[in-house]
Every structure is written in C-alpha cells, then in structure tokens.
Amino acid sequence: MRLWLGLALLAGPLAAQSARARLEGRVPGAAVPALDSLVQRAVAEGLPTEPLIQKALEGGAKQVTAPRIVAAVQLSLGQLRAARDLLIRAGDEPPVTPGEVTTVAWALRRDLPAPVVERVVAALPRPPRASAMHAVADLAAHRFDPDSAADLIIAAIGRGLVRERLLDVSAAAAHELQRGHTHAEALALVRQALPNVPASPKPTRSAVARARRPAAPPP
Amino acid sequence: MALIRRPVPSRARRLLRWLATPRSVTFRVRPVWSLAFAAVVAMLTLVPIGHEGPDIGEHEGIAQFVGRFPGAQSVHVVGSFNDWRPGSIALEDVDQDGLWRATVVLPTGAYEYMFVVDGERWVPDHLAERLVSDEFGRENSIVIVRPARR
Numbered sequence: 001m002r003l004w005l006g007l008a009l010l011a012g013p014l015a016a017q018s019a020r021a022r023l024e025g026r027v028p029g030a031a032v033p034a035l036d037s038l039v040q041r042a043v044a045e046g047l048p049t050e051p052l053i054q055k056a057l058e059g060g061a062k063q064v065t066a067p068r069i070v071a072a073v074q075l076s077l078g079q080l081r082a083a084r085d086l087l088i089r090a091g092d093e094p095p096v097t098p099g100e101v102t103t104v105a106w107a108l109r110r111d112l113p114a115p116v117v118e119r120v121v122a123a124l125p126r127p128p129r130a131s132a133m134h135a136v137a138d139l140a141a142h143r144f145d146p147d148s149a150a151d152l153i154i155a156a157i158g159r160g161l162v163r164e165r166l167l168d169v170s171a172a173a174a175h176e177l178q179r180g181h182t183h184a185e186a187l188a189l190v191r192q193a194l195p196n197v198p199a200s201p202k203p204t205r206s207a208v209a210r211a212r213r214p215a216a217p218p219p
Numbered sequence: 220m221a222l223i224r225r226p227v228p229s230r231a232r233r234l235l236r237w238l239a240t241p242r243s244v245t246f247r248v249r250p251v252w253s254l255a256f257a258a259v260v261a262m263l264t265l266v267p268i269g270h271e272g273p274d275i276g277e278h279e280g281i282a283q284f285v286g287r288f289p290g291a292q293s294v295h296v297v298g299s300f301n302d303w304r305p306g307s308i309a310l311e312d313v314d315q316d317g318l319w320r321a322t323v324v325l326p327t328g329a330y331e332y333m334f335v336v337d338g339e340r341w342v343p344d345h346l347a348e349r350l351v352s353d354e355f356g357r358e359n360s361i362v363i364v365r366p367a368r369r
Contacts, residue, residue, distance in 0.1 A: 022302070054299045054331075055354070057302050057304075058303045058331075058353065059355060060303070061297060061303035062353075062355055062357075068355060071354075075354055076354070106329065106351075109351050109352070110349070110351055110361075130329060134329060134349075137349070138348065138349065141349060164365045164366070167365070174348075200365065203280075203281040207281055208281065208367070211281050211322045211323060211324045212323060212324070213273055213324050214307045214308045214323060215306070215308070
C-alpha cells in the first residue's frame with residue numbers, strides 16, 4: 001500500500017516534469033509556464049496529460065501565438081473534465097481511466113451529443129470504447145441521426161461485435177448510402193445483416209512491403 | 220473431284236479449329252508434388268503479410284497517406300503520431316504525377332494529422348472522412364490505425 005501511494009505521489013510530478021521537457025523549444029517560451037501549470041492541474045485532477053501536450057505541440061508546430069496555444073490547451077482541459085464527468089454519470093467508477101477520458105473527449109469534439117455518448121458508454125460497461133465512439137461519430141459525419149447511429153452500434157455490440165469490428169458496421173452503413181439507399185434504409189439493411197458485416201480488407205502484401213517507420217526525431 | 224476442288228482452309232481457321240477441338244490431356248504427377256504445390260498456393264493466398272518490409276507488432280498497423288499536390292517540392296504528414304514534428308514522415312511522388320503517398324507503420328489508435336506542403340502550407344487531408352476542429356481555426360483529419368495482424 002505504501003509502495004503504491006509512493007508511486008502515485010511520484011507519478012504526478014514526473015509527468016509534469018517530462019511535459020515541460022517536451023514543450024521547451026517546441027512552443028513559444030512565453031507559453032511554457034502557463035502550459036506547465038495546466039498540465040500540473042490535469043495531473044492533480046487525475047486527468048490524462050497527453051492530449052494537452054499534443055495540443056500545445058500542435059500549436060507550436062503550426063506557429064500559433066502563445067496566447068492562442070494556452071487558450072486551446074485550456075479548452076482541451078475543459079473537454080477532459082467534461083469527459084470525466086460524463087463517464088462517471090454514465091456509470092464508470094471513479095477514478096476513470098485516462099484512455100477512456102481521452103476517448104470521450106474526442107467523441108465530444110467530433111460533435112456527438114453528450115446524451116448519445118452516455119448511452120454508448122453505458123452500453124459498453126467495459127472499456128475500451130474508442131472504436132464504438134468513432135463508429136457512432138463516423139455515422140453522424142455521414143449525416144445519420146446520432147441517436148439512430150448509436151442504436152445501430154449498440155445493436156452491433158449486442159450481437160457480439162467488439163473493438164475494430166464496430167468500425168466495419170459504420171463503414172457498411174456508409175457503403176449502403178453510396179449504393180443509393182436512404183439513411184433509414186441503410187441503417188435497416190446493416191442492422192438486418194448483423195453481425196455479418198463485411199470486414200475491412202487487411203493491408204496488402206505490397207502495402208506492407210512499402211511501409212516505413214517514421215524517422216526518429218532529431219536529437 | 221469435288222474433294223480436290225474444296226479450298227484449303229486458311230492457317231488462322233486451322234488454328235481456330237485446333238483450339239476449339241476437344242482433346243484429352245493426361246498429366247502424370249506424383250501426389251507429393253501436388254500436395255507441395257497446393258501448400259505453396261495456400262501459403263501465398265492465405266498468409267496476408269509477407270516478410271518484406273518492417274516487422275509489424277501485435278499493436279501496430281499500417282496507415283496510408285495520399286494527397287494530390289501538383290507542383291509541390293515536398294509533402295510531409297505531421298500529427299499526434301509524431302508529436303507534430305514536421306519532417307519525420309515524408310510523402311513521395313514517385314511517378315511525378317502530383318499524387319504524393321506514404322505508407323507508415325504506426326501503433327494502433329486514432330490520430331489527428333495534417334499535410335505540410337513545401338515546409339510551410341498546412342493542408343487537411345481532403346480524402347479523409349473524419350475531420351475535427353483543431354481549435355486554431357483549421358481542421359485536422361483523423362486516421363484510425365487498425366491492427367495489421369487480425
């Protein structure tokens with residue numbers, strides 16, 4: 001117990017320290033103290049810090065001004081808090097896992113209404129839920145009604161589909177749209193076919209042969 | 220006499236007739252070679268990933284980035300998979316047709332990204348179906364990397 005407590009107490013400052021090291025030289029110097037303080041706040045609240053660091057690095061790479069980077073990271077912190085609250089409201093026991101907070105924050109950023117996200121969380125009591133969230137968001141991006149999209153994905157979960165297979169469900173519905181069906185028809189057709197929706201193709205031999213790992217960052 | 224007068228069929232017609240006439244063909248194959256041939260065919264068709272290219276881990280997948288940028292001198296893909304560090308993943312226009320491509324091994328997961336053209340122009344991937352506001356006034360594209368070993 002003491003060991004766990006010690007590790008937990010150490011983890012926070014270490015994360016904050018490594019965040020500062022990652023940000024220095026990559027974002028305007030004027031933004032670093034404010035960003036550091038936001039990261040430390042996230043650590044204190046048990047929220048994931050990686051989305052905040054990524055947002056700051058993104059702003060730095062895009063040569064955005066310091067105040068705009070800080071504002072964007074502040075907004076991200078707010079989204080993470082909202083995601084944590086939603087998870088707890090939907091039935092997850094606190095402390096919620098950082099991965100799930102990130103997933104839900106992303107779903108909200110992709111304009112999924114909070115009640116829809118809550119329904120998906122409740123339908124999938126055991127994480128990971130990232131694929132389910134992206135599947136619903138993909139359907140919503142294809143102008144399916146978010147509630148109906150969530151119904152379809154929840155039905156797919158009920159028929160035993162999990163993880164990446166849920167993305168095949170949204171892809172199948174989008175495919176039916178391309179074939180000229182209305183949104184309602186596409187949903188009905190895919191629901192009827194569950195759980196036998198076509199799987200996405202595996203990477204081809206030539207794609208694997210061409211694939212390269214990203215170059216290591218310069219020292 | 221009638222037989223003598225019948226015109227000789229052309230070479231093409233004779234070839235066509237030869238091709239169209241059913242013939243019996245006999246193969247003499249040792250069963251062991253048949254089995255070996257079947258095993259090779261099965262291996263080539265059923266095993267999706269060969270040993271060429273990088274070794275791909277259980278939690279890794281392949282992302283393919285494609286963008287049309289005629290006249291560009293360089294195109295890079297930059298995103299949360301490489302800490303938004305320009306320069307680590309270059310796209311190539313092998314055919315010089317303005318279509319730039321990169322095939323990259325990445326850990327499975329969802330990532331936001333943009334293309335950087337000629338080192339300064341940030342462009343979303345218009346072929347990507349998933350877009351999200353970047354909170355800086357533009358839109359990032361989203362790629363979901365699925366495990367290559369399924």
